[in-house]
Amino acid sequence: DQAEGEIGAPMPGVIASVLVAEGQAVTQGEALVAIEAMKMQTRISAPRDGRVKALHVKPGDAVDAKDLLVELG
Incomplete structure (x- = not known):
């Protein structure tokens, strides 16, 4: 499970932007x-x-479901 403020990928894919x-x-x-x-x-x-x-990703990065993308404070 992700902590408060952590936003994960809902599915596998590639970061478009x-x-x-x-x-x-x-x-x-x-x-x-x-x-x-x-x-x-x-x-x-x-x-x-x-x-x-x-920010834990940049355009072109491949991600799996639940990989951490962004942390909000």
Whole structure:
């Protein structure tokens, strides 16, 4: 299980884009990362307001389900 503020990949895929930067303030529902899987892109959104504490991926990275993508503070 992921800790509070840790956002994991919902499925295996490749990071298509990272839409935020470390230190950036985000609001609930704001897109953080886009994952491409089976030729479809899925945007991963912030579950709550916060600040991006750490980014654990960059475009082109392959991820598995539940891999840590972003930490919100």
